[in-house]
Amino acid sequence: MSTSYVRRIAAPLFAGSLAFGILATPAEAAPVAWTAAWGASPQLPSTGFTPNWSQEGFSHQSVRQVVRVTKGGNLARIRLSNAYGTSPLRITGAAIARTTQGAAVAQGSVRHLTFNGERSGWIPAHGELRSDTAELSLKRLESVTVTLYFAGTTGPATFHSQGWADTYRAEGDHRADTNGTAYTSTSQSWYYLSGIEVGDAERRRPAGKARNQTEDTGEGDGIAVFGDSITDGFGSTPNTDRRYSDALAERTGRPVVNQGIGGNLVLNDSAWFGERATARFRRDVLDQPGISTVVILEGVNDIGFSEAAEGPNPPATYKPAPVVSSRELIAGYRTLIGAAHDKGLEVVGATLLPLKGSDHWGPHAARVSNEVNDWIRHAGEFDAYVAFDRALADPSDPDRLDNAYAYAYKDALHPNDAGYRVMANEVAQVLGK
Template sequence: MNTAYVRRIAAPLFAGSLAIGILAAPAAPADATPVAWTAAWGASPQLPSTGFTPNWSQEGFSHQSVRQVVRVTKSGSLARIRLSNTYGTSPLRITGAVIARTARGAAVEEGSVRHLTFDGKRSTWIPAHGELRSDTVQLDLKRLESVTVTLYFAGTTGPATFHSQGWADTYRAEGDHRADTTGAAYDSTSQSWYYLSGIEVGDAEDRLRAGTAGSHAGGTGAEGGVVVFGDSITDGFGSTPNADRRYSDALAERTGRPVVNQGIGGNLVLNDSAWFGERATARFRRDVLDAPGVSTVVILEGVNDIGFSEAAKGPNPPATYKPAPVVSSRELITGYRTLIHAAHDKGLEVVGATLLPFKGSDHWGPHAAQVSNEVNDWIRHSGEFDAYVDFDRALAAPSDPDRLNTSYAFKDALHPNDAGYQVMANEVAKVLHK
């Protein structure tokens, strides 16, 4: 089936406009039996960089296989993957790709290995700054099941488009081991994802329901998927690695709805960063609006916009905390409005989330305290979001509402721990069930 398509992406770094900056995708080629696809897992692409933990993005890959384990949040009998060369400066050669059900670690279940094709061929090229979806493959998947995607690169890739904070082991082997079920050859690990930006799931019955809606129709109401969009708190910083304890994981477990995590650690609403991705207003179309089967987006972002300038006042501020302009609540609200309008134009419900307490962290200071209070008051009372979830109050310490409750706090006083992420999921679930 000819379901693959290529898209070139405009990805200018450090642009100043708040306009949604990614070009719209052309329609996928026609299929005689269309499928109502739903995004079941995702990771926002980033520029190759040092990252939070050691990774392979800057060195890339050469005659190597890369095996990545992710958890899908929807069941189905059909699957396809989404690959991104967004930050590649030259075409990327994918020699082969395989999807399978995960056994343990780098091992996969025997009998579940499926070779993916792209426009009917196992090998393909992705243009510089482009992305590609695979053809449809038949593979029975259960909701909340781990699946493994293996990419093989016979040539040299150069620096790799990746997602820094995977909080799950990715495996690398020398040579072609895409169909290896034991995983024994995969002797190197990192905790980032490479080139893989999405998995979409459908079902044979969905073909009958798809009708003229095509493969990118959004869901509606409680049946639609949810994208959680934000920075490192959404990304799951501070959660237990290899345990699926991000708030997006807990939300999928709590609600039964498909949930896709599009957080980037360190991300900003208003400014691009060489380390922490394109600004939220620039990546919103790619990461949210282009996801099929989605009806709701939860937006939690802004603490870095107002906190980097506070952190930069310290004696040894990290070089990654740049740009660090002093941002007002008015400027941040303008950014939120850009996201709200774009989501509404797509027909999505938009849930705004108040910024969590962060007193005691390196992001805290007089200006950040003032702006966070102003922003949270606006989120609660403006009525511009369709609904809001109050993380600020739900996770606050009883003795000091500006601090995270110690029961829910990671050691940096900025991020939640596993228990805090569970509370966040519970609060979002309440809003989604109204």
């Protein structure tokens, strides 16, 4: 186990369960307590890091997506996003099932989902849609398969670029297939699917309420990890659930929702890397049920894109790339902290990882990253902090990522599977797990 470099700034501010939304009165049966058990932040259709289907969309096709839930229960529902669609999206049908291997699902586990009582549904442009409740018993850390069928043509698809897991596509309607043989195309992005929420049938609807009229209590001890490609899991081994969010769920036993976007910026929107953190925070964190804590690790792209833009062959995706000061970045953090506190969340700040040797490194990035990390450690504005910069540093060069934890030496920015485990252990310790 690595040496711990975590420090709690203050005692936990929020003991016990947090409740958001409408609670049942004592005379009523308790409503379902929904918890976000998996999530992915929606992005504008774009080329991405790896080939994907976002710009072409889907037509008369089924899309099968495999994810791992971080909480168990016997009720489930999905959350679909058309955040970047310019017209309403028709979901012809959807199903959820327990995963066996690849695109195959367990016999007898397929549940056809409904939307407001119907097997098909519409998502308005720029909107989202939750399915009705499905009865499906799921274990914590179990893989779940969601299948969407589009009989019509979708146009460009709202998606999440870096899934680090195979998504499968088939021609025609194969929602109910269990063997998965029709799914002959793959990509490593997620499409329209932005969340899976799990509930407990023992805490169902109040007496006299229909199945899909339950209120969401939002109670829970869930954790949202919010950030850029390091949070998203860049460099982790695909199809093995080895992001730091996965390791954190394993380590703490708490539900963890990953809301990282590769390349994301705190202060500026990007055509490739999503809306700025301060704009997407409500959708991706505050609107998630059952979340009590958010861990924020973001800012390296704000200070590093301008360094990369000075290189001999700057990537076209590294735009915008203004020179950002520590004062500006700290103002962005304060916006996130204030919004989280208004919602009653505990906020853990994470120091920026060492980045020397990466294309994000240079005199400006070196100075600003040190200033930002010093502020996170000493200002006392986060409820707690975790010092990733120290935990993952090369012992002989604290500005460089330890090669034992580095995804690739020439990358010098992203951790490998071992580095992500260290990050999870450090966060777990500051949370008292």
